[in-house]
Ligand SMILES: NC(=O)C1=CN([C@@H]2O[C@H](COP(=O)(O)OP(=O)(O)OC[C@H]3O[C@@H](n4cnc5c(N)ncnc54)[C@H](OP(=O)(O)O)[C@@H]3O)[C@@H](O)[C@H]2O)C=CC1
């Protein structure tokens with residue numbers, strides 16, 4: 001069987017680093033799991049507990065003592081206790097002097113206390129070197145070995161030596177330490193496990209809103225309108241026809257919204273004549289979640305593909321085809337073959353296939369494992385050039401589908417145009433503005449601005465960059481160009 005600890009050991013580790021005696025305060029779930037992992041990885045473990053005799057279910061091979069006794073056995077003490085119970089540390093300040101205290105605690109709410117738990121511990125035991133670590137690893141993951149998704153351990157602390165010793169222990173457990181700097185970073189580290197998909201919230205809410213809007217729009221046009229005017233019951237369209245309209249529309253609008261902030265940012269930079277100005281908050285946030293927007297759009301495009309593939313087996317479609325054929329046979333009259341319709345239909349399908357293929361390619365290259373393997377230029381090429389090509393193909397796919405139908409007055413129902421017309425507004429706007437921006441005269445100015453040139457170089461002072469600005473652009477892996 002594979003050794004649970006050794007599969008990720010760094011090459012530089014020496015055997016002496018492995019044989020550390022670690023003290024763990026608290027014999028609860030986390031203390032037990034971490035102790036077991038440490039024992040498996042060759043460390044000696046001494047537990048500190050309120051009731052050493054009562055402690056059960058502890059990993060065999062570990063010693064259990066009272067808190068003050070256990071503290072004397074090691075100079076690294078992992079505090080696997082909830083913050084509410086830290087008071088007893090006041091009585092241990094002497095014995096903990098000069099020791100490394102590792103705070104693993106989490107809270108129930110973001111920013112629950114004015115200071116981080118680690119800083120609070122440091123205030124209680126001023127003589128100790130407090131290091132924050134391990135809070136992003138769950139007891140369950142430690143026990144089950146299911147650490148693939150969360151091998152990273154954020155570490156921070158004011159004493160560099162103490163921090164490095166903790167990072168060495170983290171490595172011996174087969175985990176990857178990430179140095180987050182001084183102890184002030186503890187608050188951010190403690191908030192991290194409490195976040196619920198922060199970057200996904202906006203894309204998911206937006207797509208839900210778009211879906212709901214277009215769903216009701218289509219219901220009014222395709223179900224209520226025929227019922228009112230022709231007494232036709234089209235409610236069966238709720239199952240496939242309408243979703244297969246809502247999903248591609250949502251996908252196309254979301255894909256356009258991936259590229260819209262980049263276009264807005266370019267216009268802002270041109271207008272201000274400098275890149276050294278902050279973008280407004282909303283634009284900043286929008287740019288940071290472009291990758292998630294793109295992936296949600298890809299999900300909807302996927303649904304559209306599946307819904308389209310089942311069209312030939314639908315009862316309604318088979319009935320209509322049979323009916324048309326029978327009617328033509330009875331009337332002894334057939335439809336002449338229309339070359340233009342054949343062209344339209346084939347181009348529509350072909351544009352859809354190519355658009356979806358490039359869409360998939362964009363999605364795949366935005367995955368960290370793939371994007372880490374390409375250089376910045378290759379990445380920009382895929383995300384920007386291929387991205388715009390995808391948007392163009394998908395927009396053309398929709399335009400060809402509608403053809404002239406979109407513009408005939410009979411397409412209006414209660415003055416409402418086809419939902420596809422609305423869907424085309426965002427992508428067409430992005431493509432037209434982008435087309436203007438890549439005109440040589442404008443593109444030249446924009447490139448100069450991005451290289452640091454300023455229109456009013458004397459008056460404009462550089463402001464601090466934001467996360468989404470140039471320095472961190474690489475983080476945003478769906479669309480990289482602004
Ligand atoms: N469970 C998890 O998956 C994770 C937990 N953590 C953090 O690890 C710490 C421990 O969590 P967990 O093991 O789940 O919690 P538990 O409630 O299971 O264990 C807490 C331990 O704290 C000790 N303790 C000390 N003083 C007191 C007191 N006054 N009242 C109650 N218990 C006391 C107890 O050990 P004894 O009886 O031996 O004194 C107790 O077993 C927490 O800060 C938590 O946020 C972090 C990441 C993941």
Ligand SMILES: [Cu+2]
Pocket residue numbers: 248304352397
């Ligand atoms: Cu389509």
